[in-house]
Amino acid sequence: MGFAEEHHQWLEYHKKRRTGERLDRLERGHRHGEQMFVERVWWPIFGNMDDLHPEYEVADWRGRPYFVDFVWKPGQVKVAIEVKGYGPHVQNIDRTRYRQELNRETYLQIAGYRVVAIPYDDLESSPELTISLLKALLTPCLLKNTDEGSRQYTRIELDILRIASRKNGFLRPVEVVNELAIDQRTVKKYMNSLCEKGKFKPVLVQGGNRVCRYELIPSFMDIELW
Structure with missing residues (x-):
């Protein structure tokens, strides 16, 4: 928007x-x-x-x-x-x-x-x-507001946000699986949670409805997280 x-x-x-x-x-x-x-x-x-x-x-x-x-x-x-x-x-x-x-x-x-x-x-x-x-x-x-801002995210969510920041704002689920050593179902759960919190938006495969990666929605408030 x-x-x-x-x-x-x-x-x-x-x-x-x-x-x-x-x-x-x-x-x-x-x-x-x-x-x-x-x-x-x-x-x-x-x-x-x-x-x-x-x-x-x-x-x-x-x-x-x-x-x-x-x-x-x-x-x-x-x-x-x-x-x-x-x-x-x-x-x-x-x-x-x-x-x-x-x-x-x-x-x-x-x-x-x-x-x-x-x-x-x-x-x-x-x-x-x-x-x-x-x-x-x-x-x-x-x-x-650092403590207040950080408390709205779990430890894994904070780790995912930091990974996305290092990768220029685009993140594939498999990258989270490999870096955090967690299974794909758990990754999907946390990515959905971060989408609901307004930190990511899913990017679909061209011409399909399958999510291929996620785009980080940046904010100046992210200084609280890094």
């Missing part, structure tokens, strides 16, 4: 779970800059939008609702992401709004969020730089 379809399904998922101002804010707020961030930065890093919440509602220090462009919440980690353009406040036209924005960012950090500002211009001209910086920033956050 490509980005456009995944993005559409992701938005529809969140829209169906919102009403009133929260829904209206999502429809109004997720515009060109936010979409460009998801397509040009987030998608190349993760290949999915799991745990990423658009136009996420939080309360500011006054208890008033405030919508962050994105909040990423994998496990215990909370990251607030704002796409920032060269707006009027930069030119000292709306100083009150600018002060409130800074206060909100400070309050978010008090509330346990890691706050990240993404320059809009970089999304257009140099998304590779944003990708590099965001990877460096998020890697320690991911490592905090």
